[in-house]
Amino acid sequence: MEINTYCPECENGIFLDRFPEKGLIHCHQCSKGRWATGTGGLNPDGSLYKCGICGGTEFYRRKDFNTKLGLWIIGLGFGLALIFHTWFLKILIAMAILDFILYWLLPEIGVCYYCESIYRGVPLPSKVVGFDLKIHDEYKFKNKTPVE
Numbered sequence: 001m002e003i004n005t006y007c008p009e010c011e012n013g014i015f016l017d018r019f020p021e022k023g024l025i026h027c028h029q030c031s032k033g034r035w036a037t038g039t040g041g042l043n044p045d046g047s048l049y050k051c052g053i054c055g056g057t058e059f060y061r062r063k064d065f066n067t068k069l070g071l072w073i074i075g076l077g078f079g080l081a082l083i084f085h086t087w088f089l090k091i092l093i094a095m096a097i098l099d100f101i102l103y104w105l106l107p108e109i110g111v112c113y114y115c116e117s118i119y120r121g122v123p124l125p126s127k128v129v130g131f132d133l134k135i136h137d138e139y140k141f142k143n144k145t146p147v148e
Contacts, residue, residue, distance in 0.1 A: 004118040005053050007034055019052035047123040048110050056114040056146030058139075060131045061124050064109045065102065073098070113139050114146050 003016040007027035014025055014034060022038030040052025050057050077095035081088045110119040110128060113135050138144045 001122045002120040003052060004120070005034060005115065007032060009033075016052075025053075042122070043125060045123070045125075047125040048119055048128070049125070051112040051115060051117055051146070053117045054112060054115040054146050056112050058113045058135055058146070059110040059119070059124065059128045060113065060135075061108045061110055061128050062131065063103065063106045064120065065106050114144075 001018060003019070005014045005016070005025070006012065007014055007030060009032040010027060010030040012027055012029040014027060016025070019040030020036040020038060022036060024033045025036050027033040034053065036053050037055040038052070039050055039055040041050040043049045048059060051059070074095070077091060077098075081091040081095075084091065107120070108124065110122070110124045111117070112119075
């Protein structure tokens with residue numbers, strides 16, 4: 001299991017290989033860090049149940065792909081298609097095939113709605129689906145907190 005979170009003070013990444021203990025997770029850049037509830041947990045089948053950082057139980061799943069890199073690939077493909085206009089359609093089809101291959105090869109990760117911590121290498125329960133804007137907005141704009 002790998003947990004990726006960030007320091008709220010300096011926004012530096014904090015990487016953990018197990019659920020943290022209750023208390024402050026120190027940041028190596030600013031020496032402040034992020035508070036963890038220490039209540040993370042897994043279901044009996046080994047799937048993610050509770051966030052180890054905030055104690056939240058609502059997650060969404062997405063592909064483990066850097067979106068900035070994806071935008072660069074799209075821009076490069078479109079730029080090449082414009083430059084080599086005789087192969088315009090072939091280049092766009094090749095980019096679509098590349099996208100399809102990446103979609104099927106890349107693993108899924110779980111992201112906590114409340115603290116935005118990322119969980120890699122742990123199975124996700126079937127109830128965890130893709131991003132839901134309504135749940136996101138409840139946490140961000142209605143000050144909803146995770147139930148512990």
